[in-house]
Structure formats: C-alpha cells, structure tokens
Amino acid sequence: MAAPVEHEKWSSRLTFILAAVGSAVGLGNVWKFPYTAGMNGGGAFVLIYVLCILAVGLPILIAELTLGKRGQMSPPNSMARLAREEGRHKSWQTVGWIGVAAGFLILSFYSVIGGWALAYIPKLISGSIISTDPGVVTAQFDALLADPWELLIWHSLFMGLTVFVISRGIHAGIEQAVNVLMPSLFFLLVALVIYAAIAGDFARAWSFLFSFDFAKIDGSVVLSAMGQAFFSISVGLGCMMTYGAYLPAQANIPRSAAVIVTADSIVALLAGLAIFPIVFANGLDPSSGAGLVFVTLPLAFAGVPGGEIFGTLFFILIAFAAITSSISLLEPVVSWAEEHKGVKRSLSAILAGALSWAIGLLTVLSFNVWGDFHPLSMIERFREATLFDLIDYLTSNIMLPVGGFAMAIFASWMLSKATTRAELDLPPALYKAWLLLARFVAPAAVFLILIFSVSE
Ligand code: PHE
Numbered sequence: 001m002a003a004p005v006e007h008e009k010w011s012s013r014l015t016f017i018l019a020a021v022g023s024a025v026g027l028g029n030v031w032k033f034p035y036t037a038g039m040n041g042g043g044a045f046v047l048i049y050v051l052c053i054l055a056v057g058l059p060i061l062i063a064e065l066t067l068g069k070r071g072q073m074s075p076p077n078s079m080a081r082l083a084r085e086e087g088r089h090k091s092w093q094t095v096g097w098i099g100v101a102a103g104f105l106i107l108s109f110y111s112v113i114g115g116w117a118l119a120y121i122p123k124l125i126s127g128s129i130i131s132t133d134p135g136v137v138t139a140q141f142d143a144l145l146a147d148p149w150e151l152l153i154w155h156s157l158f159m160g161l162t163v164f165v166i167s168r169g170i171h172a173g174i175e176q177a178v179n180v181l182m183p184s185l186f187f188l189l190v191a192l193v194i195y196a197a198i199a200g201d202f203a204r205a206w207s208f209l210f211s212f213d214f215a216k217i218d219g220s221v222v223l224s225a226m227g228q229a230f231f232s233i234s235v236g237l238g239c240m241m242t243y244g245a246y247l248p249a250q251a252n253i254p255r256s257a258a259v260i261v262t263a264d265s266i267v268a269l270l271a272g273l274a275i276f277p278i279v280f281a282n283g284l285d286p287s288s289g290a291g292l293v294f295v296t297l298p299l300a301f302a303g304v305p306g307g308e309i310f311g312t313l314f315f316i317l318i319a320f321a322a323i324t325s326s327i328s329l330l331e332p333v334v335s336w337a338e339e340h341k342g343v344k345r346s347l348s349a350i351l352a353g354a355l356s357w358a359i360g361l362l363t364v365l366s367f368n369v370w371g372d373f374h375p376l377s378m379i380e381r382f383r384e385a386t387l388f389d390l391i392d393y394l395t396s397n398i399m400l401p402v403g404g405f406a407m408a409i410f411a412s413w414m415l416s417k418a419t420t421r422a423e424l425d426l427p428p429a430l431y432k433a434w435l436l437l438a439r440f441v442a443p444a445a446v447f448l449i450l451i452f453s454v455s456e
Helices: 013-024 025-041 042-072 077-083 090-125 134-146 146-165 174-199 200-208 220-230 241-244 253-280 292-302 308-340 343-366 389-413 415-423 427-454
Strands: none
Touching: 013 174, 013 220, 013 241, 013 253, 013 308, 025 042, 025 090, 025 220, 025 253, 025 292, 042 077, 042 200, 042 220, 042 241, 042 253, 042 389, 042 415, 042 427, 077 090, 077 174, 077 241, 077 292, 077 308, 077 389, 090 134, 090 146, 090 220, 090 241, 090 292, 090 308, 090 343, 090 389, 134 146, 134 292, 146 343, 174 253, 174 292, 174 308, 200 253, 220 389, 241 253, 241 308, 253 292, 292 308, 292 343, 343 389, 389 427, 415 427
16 A cells, blocks of 8 residues: 555635536537437436436536545545445445546546647638638548547647646646636627627527427437436546545535536537527538538637637637646546655656547547547447547546546445544535435446446
8 A cells, every 4th residue: 555645625615616606517518418419319418417417417516526535545545545434345446546537538538629629720810711601620630630630739738738837736827717718708608699699590599408398208319318417517427536646624515516516617608609509600510510510600709809819718718618628537547646656746647648649549540530530339329439439428428427426325325424424514404315315326326327328
C-alpha cells in the first residue's frame, strides 16, 4: 500500500463548486445533448433524461463525492482504503480502475471534438464558416472532418492544453479561469437563446424538446438518456471522486451535488433551446448527429450583426468549457501516479495525455479514412457504427452506468450508516431518501435499463 500522500485542497467551497460544475458542463451539454436528443426523437428522450438525472444521477453523484471526500485519494486508492477501513473485500478497488480506463477512453474522443471547437475559432474570425446558406456551412464542416491532418493538429493542441493545465496542479490558473469563464458561457448561451427565439422557429423547437410522445420511447432511447445523464454530470468513473478527495472536511456534499446537477441541466436545456429553433428555421435535420451544433451555430451567427465576434467568442467559450471537463478526465490517473510512485505531476500528465491522444487517433480516423469501417456491423444496432460511435457507446452507455452502479452499492451498503450519516449531514428524512435512492432505485434502474436495452 502506498504511503498516504496529501493532495492539494480546494481553496474554498466556491472553487470546488466551480471546478465540479466546470467538469460537468462541457461538450456533453452544448454538443452531445442537443444532437442525442435530436437523434432520439426529442421530448421523450428529454423527459427520461431529466428523470435519470434526478433519480439516478444525483444520488450516485452524492455517493461518488462521499467516497472521494472520505477516501481522500485517487479512485483506485480511495476505494482500496475505504474497503479496508470498512472490512470489505479489496476487489472493490477494481471500480476505481474501471473508472480510470473509462477516463482514458472518454478523453480520447473528447479531445478530438474539443479540437473541432478550437478549429472553428480561426474559421469564425476569418468569417469563412459563417453563412446564411446551410449548404455552405455543412460543406465547410464536412471538409474539416474529411481532413485527418487538420483534425489531428487540433486534437493535439486540445490535448496539449489539457496536459498543460493539469501539470500546473489544482490551484494555479484553473480556479480563476473557471471563475470567469463559466458565467460568461452562461450569459452568452442565454443571449443565444433569445436570438434563437426571435430569429428561429422557437415554437417548433419547444414542442420538439418538451412534448412527450411516449410512443417514441424504447429501450435504446432510455439507454441513451441514461448514458447521457451519466456523461453530462461526469459521474460513474471517478472524476467527481477525485475532486471530492480535495474537499476540506466541512464541505457539504448534498448541497454541492444539487448545485452541480441543477447548473448542468439548465445549461443542457438552454443549449437545446438555442440550437433547435435554428435547426427548424433552416430546414436542417434534427437527427443529423454529431455535427449538429457545428452547423447550426455558424448559421445563427450569420444572422446577427457582429456575428463573427460573437461566434468567435462562443466557440472560445465552448473550448474552455471543454477544457474544464477534459482536465477532470485526466486528473484521476495523475493523482493516482502522484500517490504511488511519487512521479512528478507534469511527467504523469504528459504520459497519460499521450496515451489518450494515441487512442484519440481512432476517433480522428472514424470521420474520414475509416468512415466506412463498421467493426460490429453484424449486430443490427451497430450496423453503421464507427469506432468513435462504439467508444462513445461503450463508455457513456455501459462503463459509466456500471461504474455508477458499483459506487452507489458501495457507498450505501458497504459503508456503515454511521459513516454516511456523518459525511452527508442531512436531515433524517432526506438521509433516508438518499439511502433509498442509492440502495435500491438507482441500482435497479441501471440494472433494468442495461438488461432491457441489451436484450432488445
Ligand atoms: N461532463 C462532461 C461534459 O458534459 C464530460 C465528462 C464526462 C467529464 C465524464 C468528466 C467525466 O462535457
């Protein structure tokens, strides 16, 4: 067992909240949520998504933060330590390892998509991608995806930035950056929603997102909604456990978790309300997939005076929102390396970043050279899935829910009630509610959704 290493702690409750919200709010909200909702028929998906956030995501987030705050270390070592303290089997440590693996995989494609946002910045400054003609914007976006070298450059830059921030440690830079950037993103998003409401087809977007057509619900919609919920609040793989480990003893976990979840959901819904009015007003296809945001926003900005400036600003903020998430994906393994080997932060950040960067090549190639490579085409559901689609599916829809399931079980059954009661410090009724959700409701939901959608 490693000698316990004292990690840096957050400088205040607020900086923890900002960092955790920074982790949660990212490409999942502004890029993935709109297009996944679009591909899954809109309202029914949104309803299940919200239910999953409240009944499954929130109790698991509370569980995960508790494990971190109590364990004080990286996920594998926190799990090992708690298992030992509570007299549980040491194989619980595996949960931490699965999380670290999922982190590598998610970061690998996250960095590629974050790279798209970076690539858009010069294109918006020069105005080359801003047009009122959907055909022009789509062609520009397709040209970006078709060029593996261009994708590679931006992927490398994004990963480089992530590694840079992580190697500087917890306090230096990121806390202040998040402080300014998260509120700016929020205000620009609200401005964009207002613009979309005036210039786009807001009524249609509203009914697309919020009218629940239950006929559209099937196993795969429910699984996607659950996967998206886990992905969006960064739960189930140990990022939040790691951030929780840097909390001071007096921090209030349930309240923080509620803030994180609320902020995250509001940003996702706002992104939907900013994007779909423009989709419908321009006759675009809401189910067109991963390019949705990258095509609709340049169209929107073409209609605004000063569109180049707003557009540039907006993609800078998206890139920053993505970086405040990607760093949380790299932190768990770096924090583990610090504990175990006493390896220097910068070295482990570079090594881990390089590994994830290399895995990211699979995603880069999925959009061009390997675009027609569908490794699991013999399975109906994956008939047209590229490597990127498969990595995304495996992480969001399987690994995160399974990781979250295990964390909920561990926190609510394996830790003593005295421990969780003291850590959560909730009024008795709310403590009971959490226990009920974490012990039964959330694990049962994950289990049933997984079984049901796999057997479908
Ligand atoms: N929550 C982030 C987003 O929505 C992505 C993420 C997933 C970050 C898992 C950390 C862990 O973009």
